[in-house]
Amino acid sequence: MAGNDSCHPVATDSVDASIRAGQHYVALVGPPNAGKTTLFNRLTGLRQKVANFPGVTVEHHVGRARTQQGREVFVIDLPGVYSLDARSEDERVTADVLTGAKTELGRPDSVVIVLDATNLHRHLLLAAPVLALGLPTLVVLNMADDLAARGGSVDTAALAAQLGAPVALVSAAKGDGVEKVMQFLEGSLARPHSTTKRVELPVLQDLPGCRTWAGQIGTKSGYRAPAPPVWTRRLDGIFLHPWLGPLIFVLVVAAVFETIFSGAQPLMDAVEKLIVTSGNSLAPLLPEGLLRGALIDGVWNGVGSVVVFLPQILLLFLFIGVLEDSGYLARAALIADRTMSRVGLQGKAFIPLLSAYACAVPAIMATRTIENTRDRIATILIAPFMTCSARLPVYLLIVAAFIPETAPFAGPIGARTAALLGLYIIGFLAAIVTAQLLRSTILRRERSTFILELPPYRMPSLRSLALRLWDRALIFLKRAGTVILGVLMVLWFLANFPRTNGQPPDPEHSYAGHIGHAAEPAIQPLGFNWKVGVGIVASFAAREAIIGTLGTLYGIENADKDSDKLQEALRADLTPAGAAALLVFFAFAMQCFSTTAIVRRETGGWFWPTVQFSYMTAFAYCSALITHALVSARI
Template identity: 65%
Template sequence: MSGCHDCADCPAAKFTPPPAKAAHVIAIVGPPNSGKSTLFNRLTGLHQKVANFPGVTVEHHVGRLRAEADREVLLVDLPGVYSLLPRSEDERVTHDVLTGLRPGMEPEAVLLILDCTNLGRHLLLAAPILNLKLPTLVILNMADDLRNRGGQVDVAKLSAELGAPVALISAASGEGVEKIYQFIQGTAAGRAKVKAPLIQLPVLQDIPKCRRWASEVGAGAAYRAPEPPRWTRRLDAVFLHPWAGPLIFLAVVILVFQSIFAWATPVMDGMKTIVEASGEWVAPHIPVPLLRSLVVDGVWSGVGSVLVFLPQILLLFFFIGILEDSGYLARAALIADRTMRKFGLQGKSFIPLLSAYACAVPAVMSARTIENKRDRIATIMIAPLMTCSARLPVYTLIIAAFLPNRPLLGPILGAQAAALLGLYVLGFLAAVLTARLLKSSILKSGGTPFVLEMPPYRWPTFRSIGLRLLDRSRVFLRKAGTVILVVAMLLWVAAHLPLHNGKAPEIAQSFAGQIGHVMEPLIKPLGFDWKIGIGLLTSLAARETIVATLGTIYGMEGEAASHGLQQALHTDLTPGGALALLIFFAFAMQCMSTLAIVRRETGGWKWPAVQFAYMGVLAYIGAFLANQLAGGAVTRLIAFLQ
């Protein structure tokens, strides 16, 4: 799971078409988990321009190469493959790009990246790639790992065997990367020659023959496989221990949730102070009162109240990054498989569902790797029920406003973190139960087996985690600066019209207030008033927008300024209504980006319409029941915790 680089950009409108007159295109190809993306990020660096190309297939990333001032070199990061036989859709992308079936994307040269700690098996892919007869640099990644574990390979001999240049590198540390630049400069000068391998390439369809060819090549290059990764064995003895394993799994989950609350709070308080202080500082400098109100009440209170959540979201991505990069996530998938199976979910649904914790958009896209169409649709349909990071600000705001932070398990787990964890579990259960329902009714299928490669444990690098966080900040800030900013300004306008004698009306009498009042009978049974109604309406664009909306409304009423958003919420929500609002957000499909991507992925409006409807009904019924039945229990729980 490499994660979506830019999920805010995935909706159809914003992709960049491939350049009409192709620059120099160089493809990066390799088996899954061989370090392609690490190398891609290293070569393109922070100048990377990531674009997502739509199609029937899995995305590939395009980035501009660093340190090439005089000409345009585009690197294409292709989905990981074990072979070039196009069977599933993601393999077809790699196949199509490499064989020149994608106009404007025909590669001039190929960087074939292989994990040299397992060269015998990884060389399997070299046969079909070399058969393309394109200038190819064979990159042996994880050189440091090979050395540390006592492995060996003769690069010059391997190069002679393969008839292609070979570079021994470490993409993570940057060792040997200069050889890649030399190769790329060489292709520009036309110096790269294509030679035939010493041992004739085998028939590509015959995997046993390809594997024997790979062994012969490896033997010719004096390849000595490294010792088994001793630390991986030791750690697996602990993490996959019959009873310690699940306990550690649980502890990891609790740690993540507790720290999202406990560690992020001081930074978030700091952010809040900065946002408020800067708003107060800006206000006197704006001469026109109406403009001042737009900037301070509309933009500052609105966008500012969302910005406060950036540290928390970064903390979540920090943990996701560590779990992914270290290799623990594969073990977690293994431990969770039994549970997943009970719900009729196949192993392959697991990765898309895990990535939905970040954002449903990349999750829906990664469902493309599921060959079975019905399984794929089922996975797409349930992905938005998983708790994405856009829900985090809403959850945090409401939980912190209503629930006292009493420690439950000493300092390990507080009541607020436990409530947040509960909401994540709720989303997960809703997703798997829906999957079960779909698969036993309209989307019956046989399914594919669970095959999961266990990567060795590795230390996550600061560089890789840092890049993710930087990327995530960009996505978050862009969303705050576009969708949320526009909605906040529109809301401010709607809250200031119609003018009476040139003066803005009370917010309750404004257009925004009127719309809210029209909605009120519908949402009253859920425990929401017209202000929450406006929030629900604006949050259709993106979930976090409700936080901005409430910030703007209360900002105009002067409540947020005097008491803060959390206190202001108490005047409009009963504890039962607060629970109802949380449940509404857990279930409702409030994300235009996701609907757009589901339409694109399923090729029509049918499935997004079904999804919007079923999630809406689920949200309404869930919130209704919560408000009507659980209101008293929530009030007592809060009193008990105080």
């Protein structure tokens, strides 16, 4: 897994000259797993944000570091790459930034290359092309503590003389040696004077030649490679044990589920309560009428319906952060690979698909750890079939309305539980069927490959976990405050206009009602009336929006999934067959504006989101049609 943040945000600032503000500009570059992001966090702390270059999906963290003399330095954290070959987008952007081909910023004033000291030979492969650029460069050998603990050593002065660049031995996780990086940022770290003859830089295209060069450099600088990590061996003996390994894997997955569903519930309830009460107490401050309606019902409650998911998403990221930083995530991907390869996916798809049970948006962003384009597209296309948490309130409402609480299913399992479980299972099965279908159709020609580096186990640092969560929270709130807000405003407008004598129309005659009526011929065969149709239209912004919309249409205030009145109204308006069809439709349909937006961004065009949207909607429609026919025939 990449050591840097595996998930990237939706809304970001664009990189242009103003972001640099004329300050000294330093680029941070390094291979994955070298601890580059940890060093970046050490240097900038909270004074960082995410930005992207126009026209590319690769994003970076940019931040400001303050040196001891109070000088502000602009730092950009480039994506982790093994080379500057420009084969992947990450590599292309890194090469463009370092050569100044990205004219927005110009060439960096200096470069900090972060390498893993415990794996110097391999990581020096990246140093060759970076040093060849001729910019003032600091070579940071990170993981100094690991190197020493495992009996390795290196003569930094000799290495500096060989490379012609200053070298700092650092432990970014512990903070040791970071002051040397600060000195370099101040410009006070002198370039070493070479007394012995340096090994010439190799021809960059010749990888074996580069490796020979790295080996010579290592020998001349007295590099003693550390012993293989003993603790990692021992832990792998447990975590990859033939039967203990899979057992621990299942327990970890179960713990993640338990936490994001049960554990997050009290927090989510608290957030919801906070939003409703604050909305109610804010309302009297505004004059009665359109403004109050738009601000409180449209904006406040709308954004609230999204912010409610914040605790759940943060808990999910906390889990993923601990698993990734500790090194277990790579082992989980390894264990999952065998099973995933059977359906044409690979082990690294496991984390995105697990995340998709909370929300498809972070899941699709997490597919960036999959370098193989074919595998990545396949994972992106099936991720929204996983039952995300926005579907759950809809499921709960309809299941509660149509299945009595005491109805039995089998033994101690009630019919309600069985129905919910069934919905999770059909979503999962649809994903598998789709993956198989992709393998034999549009993604047939390309091969799936799996190469995974297993980093040593490490203790996750609280500091970097906290920074990561802070980052996630800001990005999520920003998204809720922009895209989703806009869509909700439009929906509120559609449900409350046109006005007659300044009064909102009754739902049937609102614009939303007209849309619902227009959709009726299409949804009648599924057993839905126009009100459900409006709900479905609203749910394309966000699935759970159907609940609030139906509440409005049936004239029930503060409708939520537990509302008895709403359940009653649904029972009166929908046949059991229609209810079953609605559930199936929700299980399969791509009703999420944010997901479509993120798929467009991550795949760099409208092709894949269009394919995905059409396929899922058609799949959902046909399945709902069949379900309706089957259930109607049986009753």
